[in-house]
Amino acid sequence: MSAEARVRASFAKQAFMRLLGAELTHVAGGEVDLTLPFRADLVQQHGFLHAGVSAAIADSACGYAALSLMPDDAAVLSVEFKVNLLAPAEGVRFVARGRVLRRGRTVTVCRGTVHAVAADGAETHVLELQGTMMTVQGRGLAD
Amino acid sequence: MSAEARVRASFAKQAFMRLLGAELTHVAGGEVDLTLPFRADLVQQHGFLHAGVSAAIADSACGYAALSLMPDDAAVLSVEFKVNLLAPAEGVRFVARGRVLRRGRTVTVCRGTVHAVAADGAETHVLELQGTMMTVQGRGLAD
Amino acid sequence: MSAEARVRASFAKQAFMRLLGAELTHVAGGEVDLTLPFRADLVQQHGFLHAGVSAAIADSACGYAALSLMPDDAAVLSVEFKVNLLAPAEGVRFVARGRVLRRGRTVTVCRGTVHAVAADGAETHVLELQGTMMTVQGRGLAD
Amino acid sequence: MSAEARVRASFAKQAFMRLLGAELTHVAGGEVDLTLPFRADLVQQHGFLHAGVSAAIADSACGYAALSLMPDDAAVLSVEFKVNLLAPAEGVRFVARGRVLRRGRTVTVCRGTVHAVAADGAETHVLELQGTMMTVQGRGLAD
Numbered sequence: 001m002s003a004e005a006r007v008r009a010s011f012a013k014q015a016f017m018r019l020l021g022a023e024l025t026h027v028a029g030g031e032v033d034l035t036l037p038f039r040a041d042l043v044q045q046h047g048f049l050h051a052g053v054s055a056a057i058a059d060s061a062c063g064y065a066a067l068s069l070m071p072d073d074a075a076v077l078s079v080e081f082k083v084n085l086l087a088p089a090e091g092v093r094f095v096a097r098g099r100v101l102r103r104g105r106t107v108t109v110c111r112g113t114v115h116a117v118a119a120d121g122a123e124t125h126v127l128e129l130q131g132t133m134m135t136v137q138g139r140g141l142a143d
Numbered sequence: 144m145s146a147e148a149r150v151r152a153s154f155a156k157q158a159f160m161r162l163l164g165a166e167l168t169h170v171a172g173g174e175v176d177l178t179l180p181f182r183a184d185l186v187q188q189h190g191f192l193h194a195g196v197s198a199a200i201a202d203s204a205c206g207y208a209a210l211s212l213m214p215d216d217a218a219v220l221s222v223e224f225k226v227n228l229l230a231p232a233e234g235v236r237f238v239a240r241g242r243v244l245r246r247g248r249t250v251t252v253c254r255g256t257v258h259a260v261a262a263d264g265a266e267t268h269v270l271e272l273q274g275t276m277m278t279v280q281g282r283g284l285a286d
Numbered sequence: 287m288s289a290e291a292r293v294r295a296s297f298a299k300q301a302f303m304r305l306l307g308a309e310l311t312h313v314a315g316g317e318v319d320l321t322l323p324f325r326a327d328l329v330q331q332h333g334f335l336h337a338g339v340s341a342a343i344a345d346s347a348c349g350y351a352a353l354s355l356m357p358d359d360a361a362v363l364s365v366e367f368k369v370n371l372l373a374p375a376e377g378v379r380f381v382a383r384g385r386v387l388r389r390g391r392t393v394t395v396c397r398g399t400v401h402a403v404a405a406d407g408a409e410t411h412v413l414e415l416q417g418t419m420m421t422v423q424g425r426g427l428a429d
Numbered sequence: 430m431s432a433e434a435r436v437r438a439s440f441a442k443q444a445f446m447r448l449l450g451a452e453l454t455h456v457a458g459g460e461v462d463l464t465l466p467f468r469a470d471l472v473q474q475h476g477f478l479h480a481g482v483s484a485a486i487a488d489s490a491c492g493y494a495a496l497s498l499m500p501d502d503a504a505v506l507s508v509e510f511k512v513n514l515l516a517p518a519e520g521v522r523f524v525a526r527g528r529v530l531r532r533g534r535t536v537t538v539c540r541g542t543v544h545a546v547a548a549d550g551a552e553t554h555v556l557e558l559q560g561t562m563m564t565v566q567g568r569g570l571a572d
Contacts, residue, residue: 107365
């Protein structure tokens with residue numbers, strides 16, 4: 001199975017990404033993009049996309065960017081991530097881009113971004129993520 | 144309006160917390176707990192609660208813990224947060240606890256935890272969060 | 287060799303801790319404290335202890351707290367850490383405390399704090415750290 | 430006083446940067462580089478540059494990158510930062526580059542990198558930082 005097929009098969013099992021309405025829109029070696037249309041049930045108290053939603057799509061994009069470079073029989077788990085919220089997340093859709101910064105045998109470091117896209121296509125950088133993903137092979141989390 | 148009433152009023156506007164099914168179960172000065180029952184549409188590819196969901200409830204709990212100590216006319220925004228995923232998030236429900244570590248005029252530092260609760264009531268510590276909240280008064284994010 | 291002896295032997299090789307003047311003042315299973323006397327050449331531009339110094343002693347305390355629980359032939363490396371600076375670091379000495387939050391076979395999660403100690407013994411909490419340490423056995427960093 | 434002059438004047442007061450031997454090698458709007466020659470008293474137990482040293486120069490580079498865009502009468506303080514250690518820090522010198530990712534009135538978000546430079550000039554990416562700096566005007570830290 002190709003790396004892209006493995007990423008797509010795993011993503012299809014993420015029920016939470018379906019609940020959000022996120023879609024895989026780019027898969028390459030070390031690179032995955034997700035796109036999420038705005039929906040009124042994804043907001044925080046001021047009407048912006050909830051930070052937990054933008055963090056979730058950035059984390060998933062990074063996890064799959066890492067998985068795309070892992071061996072065929074490996075699975076990926078998030079060890080940790082850190083996000084900065086840069087601007088109110090307001091737009092008709094949101095694009096999360098996960099990129100591998102440093103690939104290791106056990107630990108892969110990723111950078112992720114989320115941009116809000118306005119009706120006219122203009123992008124605003126709303127979130128920056130730096131995180132660590134782990135290669136697991138038939139074992140529990142972070143062991 | 145009391146701090147608790149302000150927290151409850153703001154939480155009621157977080158459509159995303161409703162979508163998840165999270166409820167406010169403890170509000171005190173500098174302390175907020177949220178409880179989230181397990182649901183099959185909140186999982187990642189291995190059937191555990193998605194890291195984005197546990198991060199989202201921990202971030203919300205921390206934001207409201209910070210808000211509970213802010214002036215009446217203030218709003219709260221997340222500046223940044225960092226999470227470590229400590230164990231697979233598997234349980235019948237999840238409890239996110241947000242606590243204020245250091246209260247400042249502009250910036251409040253919080254610690255958050257998420258525990259998975261098994262059917263027999265046993266708790267497993269699954270996430271640890273350290274983050275920064277900002278007091279905003281009629282202004283945009285992080286300005 | 288006992289865990290304490292291994293920690294002390296490794297610490298003695300950290301030339302940078304000697305340059306700072308930091309000393310090991312507590313070693314137990316999953317717990318290490320370092321104490322650093324104030325010195326005028328450790329400050330930033332406002333005369334407070336440089337954030338890099340307080341982060342360095344917190345990271346070292348956490349690394350050794352993790353090492354204290356590892357197998358005899360293991361070494362420890364920092365994968366990542368995050369610090370919040372809570373108050374100006376001003377005092378006659380500084381105490382960094384590293385504690386293991388979650389011990390794993392490969393990855394150990396730690397919490398660290400730094401307190402500034404005034405001439406009268408009063409402590410101010412100046413830094414909070416959350417980080418990830420890795421067990422390495424004859425291999426390179428984060429592999 | 431120009432932004433560059435303010436950065437240079439403040440850096441000259443950082444006694445800890447002198448102790449390390451770090452020098453300002455690039456100052457522009459939103460961009461600051463520091464260079465640190467290797468010295469045997471800056472290492473951890475395996476002979477690599479101590480993570481606390483590489484974090485310290487990355488934090489300083491980011492703080493000054495933020496200061497370079499602040500008003501004339503402002504000072505800068507680190508609110509928080511997160512670093513990933515990507516590879517053993519081994520080289521004849523180290524270059525920390527701080528760049529402003531998002532400039533705000535109160536809060537500025539920065540990205541920093543540290544590269545190890547070998548005798549032949551080859552660079553290895555050893556540290557990645559994401560952090561938050563605060564503009565302070567005659568007030569205490571993080572208030």
